[in-house]
Amino acid sequence: MESRYTPAEIEAKWQQTWAEHQLYQTSETSDKPKFYALSMFPYPSGNLHMGHVRVYTIVDVIARLKRMQGYRVLNPMGWDAFGLPAENAAIERKTQPAKWTYQNIDQMREQLKQLGISFDWDREIATCSPDYYRWTQWIFLEFFKAGLAYQKEATVNWDPIDQTVLANEQVDAEGKSWRSGAIVERKLLRQWFLKITNYADQLLADLDKLTGWPERVKLMQANWIGKSVGAYLEFPIVGIDEKIGVFTTRPDTVYGVSYVVLAPEHPLTQKVATSDRVSAVEAFVQEVSGQSEMDRTAEDRPKRGIPTGGTAINPFTGEEIPIWIADYVLYEYGTGAVMGVPAHDVRDFQFATQQNLPIKVVIAPPDQPISDLKEAYTEAGTVVNSAQFDGMVSTEAKGEIVAYAEKQGWGKARIQYRLRDWLISRQRYWGAPIPIIHCPECGAVPVPEADLPVQLPEDVELSGRGGSPLSKLESWLNVPCPSCGTPAKRETDTMDTFIDSSWYFLRYPDAKNDQAVFERAKTNDWMPVDQYVGGIEHAILHLLYSRFFTKVLRDRGLLNFDEPFERLLTQGMVQGRTYKNPTTGKYVLPIDIKDPANPIDPDTGETLEVVFEKMSKSKYNGVAPGDVVDKYGADTARMFILFKAPPEKDLEWEDADVEGQFRFLNRVWRLVSESAESLKTARSQDLTKPEKELRRAIHTAIKEVTDDLQGDYQFNTAISELMKLSNALGDFPEKTSSAFAEGIKTLLLLLAPFSPHLTEELWHAIGQPESIHTQPFPTVDPTALIADEKTIVIQIMGKTRGTIEAATAIADDKVALEKFATDSDVARRYIDGKTIKKVIVVPGKLVNFVVS
């Protein structure tokens, strides 16, 4: 065989052989248990980056391991192919989005294949293909039939750069678009929504079922859903036959209400204003609405508001209280109006102090007298100044007061969510058209199932400006109404691309079905996904939407499970070495650095800061996967990525460490190829002591690697175990021993999921006829793990004083060990002449003497 390790040759060879033998095709007709391994599918930007390499490598190791462990594994791949970049690229390059996208897909598929990932390419999907979006549209119509898709005029987030609306989830805390980074504007538009709020409670409650998810992702979703338990209460307006409804989580403080506040956008603002105040109110509302969301919610800015002159009545006390308008009340949340209880709410306290509004204490702190409040008291306490509720504990008063309000017709218990309905219409071309026809007679009519897909027309003029491109295409736009035949118009908005990705995992089990969205039996068989791997950036967006879709489709009778993803692994970023000028903040190209040990700005001569940051073009810190594969091979790239950091942590790309992995694979190569011939004639006889020790090392490695891959996928420590085994084999002199042969085979089998090409080559080199990837994963022989002797730690007063060797039978027996240890030289040296007060014995590990 080849004496040198030449990854380029063997990797190409085996990739071709595997493809010819369809080694990774999903087996469907088997009684093996199923395992669905899934990586979040990529957007086909045209270039694979290291982040991709990391996810797919992680999933590939899991898929390969599970196959060897006897599972039938589904490990599919596809493309999240709709979206704005294609449209923008098409405008720039004067081409069609479809053409650009499919070219990118071809390019990325090739790059992926070079990594040796065991995808079942027969199930490949692209969301922009009519075969796929036909069913996206079909699912939309399922939502429509269920009353979960509706149109509404609403103030929505408008991205001025991308020229489209966005969902709340797609706008970050600073009011910026997740894609373009532009500050979003608020616009009143008629848009399509999905009623995710109907499922708010289930989406929250079922988080408890997701025991295989990271806590922080669940926490983020719970916060996003934002459940608040409280009450809806109504305050009649003096002089008008209308009421102001408020939502509060503190009905127990209702006797302390000293004013009510409306959000500036509230429809009642003009009505409640007294004639002398109307113009001031109008001016205030104008001013606030002219401000961006940013300004309005900026940190520590004072609350602003004005009285309307109008008054309302607190039904509980009969008191007349002023109605104010203030910018700290959000129209989007609750009823857009709040009751002001300055004594027991931090914001109300601040506002009331500022505006000289009365502060009335109704909850007394347990042990303190009610004195002048310096700040709001928001804890529980004893109810005071609250008529018949006086003396109650405030937490109990909540229920009583709500019950009383309900009896009096003043309000009722209410649960409020922060979650809003999902805005899904986009005024762009490259997405799945919403399959609706607007008829002047019948309204919004669904496109009949037989007419799906509503195809995207190809002869379209793209400019990126002035509304949906589809609205300008008369031939496509005008159709007869499917139900009455009247001339009607198609819906011109396309769907948010997050819709496409909210169900793709349901399609893989039956990816080529052209009769139905999927065969229920197949999807129910493979789902839920056993292990999902992807970036933390989807903690809310994609993962919440997918959970929502799953629940709706379950309720439509299509699925028989509640949650789509059993276990979730969120992998960390891949960071590159970045040279940054500390004063200007500018990034410097690595090739401009003369001495990496002492990096200096070539322009200014300043010493540069060396940091690891997420790889990106603008930071000049990217490493191209292709370059690494060319230089070291895919196996080395895979090993490095898995070894350098635990999967959920950020990974710092260091060339020196890549070389370390390359060296390791070379060592394995040499170790196996040097002994390949003698292995074939390995003799078997009674084991010598060194052979027994080697077997113990072999089976310890099996145990450790299996454990590392069982629970939390600790690839880094698994690889270090493989290095240990490799070292032990290298040190072992008897290359013709059967124990050595067992060790070599075990090493290759354990390494196979990590370095599929190298192990396949060596597996054949030692005379094995079948593919290593179809072999069973090694299992532990418990008898091989038993050592004849164990090292026992001797401690005196908790301090280690030495160790003793004890026969295993003694070491594992508490009584025998105590005696053995007490008689040992080490112990005697320290306990002679002292009284033993207590002896702590940990069998197999240590003996600790407490002496006086």
Place this chain on the structure above:
RNA sequence: ACUCCUGUAGCCCAAUCGGCAGAGGCGGCUGUCUCAAAAACAGUCAGGUGCGGGUUCAAAUCCCGCCAGGAGUACCA
């Protein structure tokens, strides 16, 4: 401001139920090879676990209080 995560050797990272702080890699040093160097190979060096308390026979691990870095949320009534 609040919540969560992370601080272990020069660096990346390990350490079952609390039980000898170290598995692996990088780097450094020494050697082999070489005219020399690089590469490769072999050997070797390394801190008491961010800080201060506490619990315990025993703490990197558990508890309390700080410090540093990162992430998320941020008037949600």
